Amino acid sequence: MTRPGANTRPTGPAGTPAPDDSGKPETPETPEATAQGTPVPGPAPAGPAGAVPPGTAPPAAGRTAGARARPGRKRGRGDWYAYLFVAPSLFGVLAFLLLPMVVVFVLSFFHWELLSEPTFAGVDNYRRLAGDAEAWRSVWVTVLYVLLCIPLQTVLALALALLLDRRVRGVRIYRALFVVPWMATPIVLGLVWTWIFDPRDGALNRALALVGVHGPEWLSDPSWALPAVALVSVWQNTGYNMLFFLAGLQGVPKELHDAAATDGATASQRFWRITLPLLNPTMFFVMVTNLIGAFQVFDTVFVMTEGGPSGSTAVINFTIFQTAFRAFDFGYASTLSMLLFALIFAVTLAQVRFFGKRTTYDLG
Amino acid sequence: MTKRLLLHVVLAVGAFVSLFPYLLVVLTAFKSQGQLNTTAPWVPGLPPTTANLTRFLSGDFPRYILNTLVMTAVLTAGQLVFTTFAAYAFARLRFRGREVLFWLYVATMMVPSAVTMIPLFLIMRELDLVNTWYGLLAPYVLGTPYGIFLMRQFLRTLPSGLEEAARIDGAGPLTILVRILLPLCRPALGTLAIITVISSWNSFLWPLIVTSGEGTRVITVAIATLKGGIGTDYNLMMAGGLIALLPMLVVFVFCQKYIVRSVALTGLK
Numbered sequence: 001m002t003r004p005g006a007n008t009r010p011t012g013p014a015g016t017p018a019p020d021d022s023g024k025p026e027t028p029e030t031p032e033a034t035a036q037g038t039p040v041p042g043p044a045p046a047g048p049a050g051a052v053p054p055g056t057a058p059p060a061a062g063r064t065a066g067a068r069a070r071p072g073r074k075r076g077r078g079d080w081y082a083y084l085f086v087a088p089s090l091f092g093v094l095a096f097l098l099l100p101m102v103v104v105f106v107l108s109f110f111h112w113e114l115l116s117e118p119t120f121a122g123v124d125n126y127r128r129l130a131g132d133a134e135a136w137r138s139v140w141v142t143v144l145y146v147l148l149c150i151p152l153q154t155v156l157a158l159a160l161a162l163l164l165d166r167r168v169r170g171v172r173i174y175r176a177l178f179v180v181p182w183m184a185t186p187i188v189l190g191l192v193w194t195w196i197f198d199p200r201d202g203a204l205n206r207a208l209a210l211v212g213v214h215g216p217e218w219l220s221d222p223s224w225a226l227p228a229v230a231l232v233s234v235w236q237n238t239g240y241n242m243l244f245f246l247a248g249l250q251g252v253p254k255e256l257h258d259a260a261a262t263d264g265a266t267a268s269q270r271f272w273r274i275t276l277p278l279l280n281p282t283m284f285f286v287m288v289t290n291l292i293g294a295f296q297v298f299d300t301v302f303v304m305t306e307g308g309p310s311g312s313t314a315v316i317n318f319t320i321f322q323t324a325f326r327a328f329d330f331g332y333a334s335t336l337s338m339l340l341f342a343l344i345f346a347v348t349l350a351q352v353r354f355f356g357k358r359t360t361y362d363l364g
Numbered sequence: 365m366t367k368r369l370l371l372h373v374v375l376a377v378g379a380f381v382s383l384f385p386y387l388l389v390v391l392t393a394f395k396s397q398g399q400l401n402t403t404a405p406w407v408p409g410l411p412p413t414t415a416n417l418t419r420f421l422s423g424d425f426p427r428y429i430l431n432t433l434v435m436t437a438v439l440t441a442g443q444l445v446f447t448t449f450a451a452y453a454f455a456r457l458r459f460r461g462r463e464v465l466f467w468l469y470v471a472t473m474m475v476p477s478a479v480t481m482i483p484l485f486l487i488m489r490e491l492d493l494v495n496t497w498y499g500l501l502a503p504y505v506l507g508t509p510y511g512i513f514l515m516r517q518f519l520r521t522l523p524s525g526l527e528e529a530a531r532i533d534g535a536g537p538l539t540i541l542v543r544i545l546l547p548l549c550r551p552a553l554g555t556l557a558i559i560t561v562i563s564s565w566n567s568f569l570w571p572l573i574v575t576s577g578e579g580t581r582v583i584t585v586a587i588a589t590l591k592g593g594i595g596t597d598y599n600l601m602m603a604g605g606l607i608a609l610l611p612m613l614v615v616f617v618f619c620q621k622y623i624v625r626s627v628a629l630t631g632l633k
Contacts, residue, residue, distance in 0.1 A: 103486065185565065185612065191602075192605055
C-alpha cells in the first residue's frame, strides 16, 4: 500500500526534527532498534532510530554532535564555493523580493501617476486610505470571500480525507481524481465556471431547472457573484488540501483509537479528542497557505466578474491592480499593497498564536 | 454493506464534481454554435465538430502556446538548477552567515506575491525590461525560497556519510552534488519540477502586467481576452480552454505520484 509519505520515510527522519514521526504504526520500535541500539553510545534514543539503515548507523548517529566540530575545521576557510552556489538565488531574493518590499513601502508615501515625477506625499495616501470607502469595501469583500471559501474547502477536505483513510477499494483512483482540479489553470477555470454559471444556458441553472428551481443570475447578481467565485476556489483547492489531511491522518496511531474505543469513547469523541488534536500541524499548514492564497485572489475575479456587479466582487488585489494599471496611481496602489500586506501578516500571526497555544501531543 | 455502498456513492459524487468542469470543456469545445443552443450543456453535440479548435488555432494562439512553453521550460530549468545549488549549500555546506541567510529566505516566503507586483513592475520599467523576455522571466528564474526550503529539507534527510567518502577520494563539491546527491534527489526534483511547471503554465498576473506585445504574450493572458467583446463565444472559449488545460492533464496523468509526494516534502507527514 502506497501512502503519500511512504517514499521518503525509509531514508526519512535522520536529519529532520520530525517529532510527529515517532508514533508511526509501521515502525515497531522493538527489534531493529534494540539490535542497533547497543553500539550507539549516548544520546541515541532521541530520534526514532529504527528508520536509520543499519549500514550507515555510526556516522548518522554521530552526525549532529560530531559533524559540526570535525570536518569544518579541516577545511579551514570554510566552503567558499558555498557562496557561489547561493549567489544566484540570493540575488533573486534580494532583487525581486526584498527590494520590491522596500520600494512598495517607500512609494506608499509618494504621489506618482507614472507620467509625472514622484513627489513626496507624507502620510497623504494613508489619510486618503482612511477615508476611502471603496478601499474598505474591497477589504470587506476580501474577508467575505475568505470566510466563504476557507471553512468550506478545509472542512470538505478533512471529511474526504476521513472517508479515504480506511480500506476502501480504489482509494488511489479517488485520491487522484480529487486532485485533478488543483492543477487547472485559474484563468481557464474562470471561463469554464462563467459558462457553468451562465444564467440562461449554463449547466447549473439548467440542472436546477430540471428539479423545478429557478436559479439566480449568479455572476450578474450582486448577492450571488461572490459566493459563485468562492465556489470555484472550493472546487479547486479541496482535493489538494485533502492530500495533506490524508497524510496527516496516517500519522495518527491506530493504537490510540483502539485504546480509546476499548475505554468506551464514541467515534465522535475519538475524532474531537484524538484525531483533530493530532492533526494540528497539518491544519496549521493548510490554513496558513490557503489563507495567504485566498487573500490574494485575482485570476478568477478578473476573468469571471471584473470586480462587478457593482463592486460586489472587487477584492483588494483586484482594486490594487485597477488603481495601478487602469488609473495609473502607483503611489496610492502601493499604499493599498501595504494594507494587503498588513492584513496577511496579521492573519498569519494570529494563526501562529492560535495553533501555537494548542497542545500537540508528542507521542514519544 | 450499505454503509460501504454509501461511502462509494459519496466518493463517486465527489469525483464527478471534480471532473465535471473538464467534461464540460470537452463537450463544449466540440459543439457547433447551433448545437450549443439546442442541447443541454452536459449532452454531447452530434456530430462533433473541430471547427472551434481550428478557429482557435488559426489565429495567433499557436504562437502564444509556444511562448508559454518557452516560459515554462526556462522557469522550470532555472528553478531546478538554482534551487538545487542553493539548497545544497544550505543543507550540506558550512559557511559564514548560513543560518542568517537561510532565515532571510524563510522570511521572504511570507512575502505575498500580490504585494510585490507593483514595485516589480516599476523596477522592470526602470531597467527598460517591460515587455521583454527578461522582464517576464527574471523574477522567477533564480529559484523560489519555497523551492529552496523544500529541497533543503530533503537534502538534510540524506545520510552525511555519502559525501565524506567521496571527499576523502578527492571529489570536489560539484562532483559530489552532481554524481552522488542529485541521483538520490530524483523524487524531490521531480516534485519541484511538477510544481514549477504547473505554476508557470498557470501564471497570469505577472505576465498580464509586464507584457503587452504579441512576442511575449502567454496563453493565460491571451485566453483572458477571449471574454469580453460582444456576446460570449463559449465554443471558442472552451476550445481555447481545452488546449490550455490539456498539457497539464498530460503532466498529471504521468506525474501524479510526484504531486502526491509534494505533501510529504513539506515535512508534514
